[in-house]
Amino acid sequence: MSDIVISAKDLGLTFQTGDGPIHALKDVNLDVRQGDFVSFIGPSGCGKTTFLRVMADLEQPTAGTITVNGTSPEEARRARAYGYVFQAAGLYPWRTIGGNIRLPLEIMGYSRDEQARRTADVLELVELGGFEKKYPWQLSGGMQQRASIARALAFDADLLLMDEPFGALDEIVRDHLNEQLLKLWDRTGKTICFVTHSIPEAVYLSTRIVVMSPRPGRIADVIESPLPRERPLDIRDSREFIEIAHRVRDGLRAGHGDD
Amino acid sequence: MRNVLPILTIVLAILAIWYASAIALNAPWAYDKAKRANIELSATDLVRDTWSQKKPKLPVPHQVASEIWDTTGAMVLSGRGFSKRSLIYHSWVTFSATILGFALGTVLGTLLAVGIVYNRTMDLSVMPWVITSQTVPIIAIAPMIIVVLNAVGISGLLPKAMISMYLSFFPVVVGMVKGLRSPDAMQLDQMRTWNASAAQTFWRLRLPSSMPYLFASLKVGIAASLVGAIVGELPTGAVAGLGARLLAGSYYGQTVQIWSALLTAAALAALMVGVIGLIQRVTLKRMGMA
Structure with a gap:
């Protein structure tokens, strides 16, 4: 099928450490379709971040196969097929917000006009219009993280990999950013893989929730969300939402029972 | 302005110790002179003499200050600010070697650091040599550098700058690698x-x-560079520069001249x-x- 963006088959990754091998991922099978919003949730050590890093060619699997856009993760990375948002905003203090967003564009060799146009566009997209000339320290943590999302969007990759991007932010800011992220996803039609350890966040955002469990890191459950694409914040009080959250919690608990 | 009082206290304490030490160190010569002239020294006479000898073991601050003024400000006022007897001229000679050596050292240190960071072979092989280079006393290497460079026809500013470079590249390598x-x-x-x-x-x-690491290194590097330039001036036959003033001063027992060159070097480093x-x-x- 051509609308499969990521396809993992029997994927495994074992780290060799001084205390013996650590199975970060074992027998992971998953297909991510075009336009999906997939959340990976699980306790620490379940391999959710490792899985994301394998997709991004930041880690090499030791077993099984994985394709991104039908190619190897390395080819996908070289083709700049994805934008990656880290847990910390990681903006350069010596560059303005605009300068930070231009950074990947400069690296990828876009013309100056194109850089300016795209920077203005993505700043508008994350509602940071007018902040282009500000420095990172002049922005709040939430705004910095939005700027880092804008930076990942600037070169218009169809795939967005996000590793607990809102993990360090407070509840209210996080709600607001979740809402914005959903709108952005709806408007751009991108495929998003999103790592989180928050159940409400996973359920609110995702079309599919991948529940993972640790030692060895593996997929415990994959939940297709029946929630509509249009999701106001108060959908979190609906019966369906609470049912899915229950199922996620059960999946997490089952995974924990193993150790 | 809260900082002024403690600083002032320390300065006054140093001056007091300095003047007292001058009395103690210069007293033997004062007594010697008095004995030969067959006169008895009163306490005030002793102090006056020890604080105003021509070639004291330890000159007092006001002697040094007046020597510095005579060889800088006073010469400028009489229009001879850049004559060969002026400390401004000698400072300039040392300063130019220091800056050239510092620039060379910064470039060399940065290049080595880039090599060490990007090349595993250099990482393993260069650092031990860099450290070894600093364990060799500069006073032993300096004459050899001057002689070797002279043999290939390089003299004047560059040999001194090379010695400055030799001292100043080290902190830059260490800081820039980090x-x-x-x-x-x-x-x-x-x-x-x-x-x-x-x-x-x-x-x-x-x-x-x-950048934060570079600047920390540059501060250490420029001070080391000045030391290098002064040491480099010692074996060049003492023609010009603060090092030359130090050497000439020690040949002729001109302690006042030595101390004024020393303090000028310190001020230059601080600047x-x-x-x-x-x-x-x-x-x-x-x-x-x-």
Whole structure:
């Protein structure tokens, strides 16, 4: 099928450490379709971040196969097929917000006009219009993280990999950013893989929730969300939402029972 | 202004110890003179004599101050500010060698650091040599550098600058290796996700990240560079420069001249470190790193 963006088959990754091998991922099978919003949730050590890093060619699997856009993760990375948002905003203090967003564009060799146009566009997209000339320290943590999302969007990759991007932010800011992220996803039609350890966040955002469990890191459950694409914040009080959250919690608990 | 009182107290304490030490150290010569002239020295006579000898063991601050004034400000006022007897002229000679050596040392140190960070072979092989180079006493190497460079027809400013470079590249290597390695794993991963080349990662991430480390190294480096220039002047036949003034002073027992050259060198070092500190403050503030 051509609308499969990521396809993992029997994927495994074992780290060799001084205390013996650590199975970060074992027998992971998953297909991510075009336009999906997939959340990976699980306790620490379940391999959710490792899985994301394998997709991004930041880690090499030791077993099984994985394709991104039908190619190897390395080819996908070289083709700049994805934008990656880290847990910390990681903006350069010596560059303005605009300068930070231009950074990947400069690296990828876009013309100056194109850089300016795209920077203005993505700043508008994350509602940071007018902040282009500000420095990172002049922005709040939430705004910095939005700027880092804008930076990942600037070169218009169809795939967005996000590793607990809102993990360090407070509840209210996080709600607001979740809402914005959903709108952005709806408007751009991108495929998003999103790592989180928050159940409400996973359920609110995702079309599919991948529940993972640790030692060895593996997929415990994959939940297709029946929630509509249009999701106001108060959908979190609906019966369906609470049912899915229950199922996620059960999946997490089952995974924990193993150790 | 709360800082002024403690600083002033220390300065006064140093001056008091200095004047007292001068009495103790210069007293034997004063008694000697008195004995030969068959006169009895009163306490006031002793103090007056020990504080005004022509070639004292330890000249007192006001003697040094007046010597410095005579060889700087006074000569400027009489229009001979750049004559060969002026400390301004000698400071300039030393200063130019210091700056040239410092610039060469900074470039050499940075290049070595880049090599060490990017090349595993250099990482393993260069650092031990860099450290070894600093364990050799500079006073032993300096004459050889001068002789060797003279043999190939290089003399004047450059040999002294080479010795300055020899001392000043070291802190730059150490600081820049640390600075270029200061970006964390996440920042390097981020560059990787953009498929950035090694050169792009260097210019856009590693080099800017290393600036706080570079400036810390430059402050140490410029002071070391001045020491190098002065040491380099000692075996050049003592023609010009603060080092030459020190050497000439010690040949003829001109302790006042030695001390005035010493204090001028100290002031020059303080000035240069201060200027770098100022550039550091402005640069890092503009880079959002201070």
